[in-house]
Amino acid sequence: MLLDCALVKENSNIPPATVKRLPLYLQCLEQIDNETSGISSKKLAEIAKVNDAQVRRDLSYLGTLGTRGVGYDISTLRNQLQLELGLVEGWSAIIIGVGNLGSALAHYGGFQDRGFGVVGLFDDDPKKINKQIAGLVVKPISEMKSVCEKYNVAIGIIATPGKVAQDIADQLIQCNIKSILNFAPVLLKNTPDVQIRSVDLSQELQILSYYLDRPVLKAVK
Amino acid sequence: MLLDCALVKENSNIPPATVKRLPLYLQCLEQIDNETSGISSKKLAEIAKVNDAQVRRDLSYLGTLGTRGVGYDISTLRNQLQLELGLVEGWSAIIIGVGNLGSALAHYGGFQDRGFGVVGLFDDDPKKINKQIAGLVVKPISEMKSVCEKYNVAIGIIATPGKVAQDIADQLIQCNIKSILNFAPVLLKNTPDVQIRSVDLSQELQILSYYLDRPVLKAVK
DNA sequence: GAGTGTGAAAACATTCACAGCT
DNA sequence: AGCTGTGAATGTTTTCACACTC
Secondary structure, X not given: OOOOEEEXXXXXXXXXXXXXXXXXXXXXXXXXXXXXXXXXXXXXXXXXXXXXXXXXXXXXXXXXXOEOOOEEEHHHHHHHHHHHHOOOOOEEEEEEOOOHHHHHHHHXXXXXXXXXXXXXXXXXXXXXXXXXXXXXXXXXXXXXXXXXXXXXXXXXXXXXXXHHHHHHHHHHHHOOOOEEEEOOOOOOOOOOOOEEEEOOXXXXXXXXXXXXXXXXXXXXX | OOOOEEEEOOOOOOOHHHHHXXXXXXXXXXXXXXXXXXXXXXXXHHHHOOOXXXXXXXXXXXXXXXXXXXXXXXXXXXXXXXHHHOOOOOEEEEEEOOOHHHHHHHHXXXXXXXXEEEEEEXXXXXXXXXXXXXXXXXXXXXXXXXHHHHHOOOEEEEOOOHHHHHHHHHHHHHOOOOEEEEOOOOOOOOOOOOEEEEOOHHHHHHHHHHHOOOOEEEEOO
């Protein structure tokens, strides 16, 4: 007999502002000791440094997870967050560019722990090809396509210099990759159906700079 | 005679959403060839991938910079953006933790170019102390305070493992640092008057993961 | 009593659309 | 004619406040 289930494309339609906070909540739960099994929105809000109504509203998009008068069960909450974020699918990722930043990313334990397997490292510098980093052998970029097909890679992480980043992005799209995380300080052209997120380290500093206290010499009539 | 100016604490009060886009505009301007001297909000919007009314509204917070019927003068715009973001002050920064990520940050040219001078690298691993990276000698963390005082350091960049990040943050605050850019995957306690921005690499991936196309097995009654 | 889930209000952000300047 | 600067309209996000459940 068939299971009482159906394969449907979930159109959960969670607001973007909420999606950005879900990984944060997940991280908060990890910081809680293992003895506690429940948590209130108030407590979680305190750890995540957001408003408690925010927490309740955000979590309510995932369904009715809490118990009135009691709170949320931590392990249910964690499972639901992981499910909603697609972390149980076990996506494969590759990293292109194994300079310092690429190596840092390859070593970064947080990925494997959180459902992302790095299955390939690529670089076109002959000095780097065949080097072993974090248990993987660096391969030339020409082999990217076959690795992507073999492991059904979903995510490409660009850690190359800016000059070549757009070219790499184009190649990743050729490899049928649907998500790109870009660390190169350039604006990648966007392509329909491909999600691109960019992390620009110097932009982060510039934002901080704005909020640094400074007197300003201002013209006064 | 005195200049027709006064030293006032500017309370420019630019909305946070706009502040986040200012570095983006600055980057767009850098990508334009040197021959062109003017740009319209429409063109800039295209490069930055935002709406053109957005560009005009954002820039209008910096003052009346454009010329109706003509557009914006690129060099005026750049100067004004740099001024507003506080990039002409030449803030000094230090990096704590010189593993792969810290090294990547130390080598990252984008900082020096954009008004941030990295004046110190710190680590407590004896194997790393005294190593030279990107023209700087790695020093033990115990020397942080004296370097901060000497160079009047404004920004601390944490690139350590998560375990020690909070401890380092506390020490940075002791050093009178007012802005922290944290790359360790932990939530730092916040302190009044100290700006903390965290970049969590794995959170970025998790957000991407949400938007990856996936069918979801959903219970159906 | 404690704490969720959620209408309704308030705050914030984006976009439209056009008057006004060059 | 072309393009800015900005009221007004719309859309999104946050927060309040409270009915409801345990």
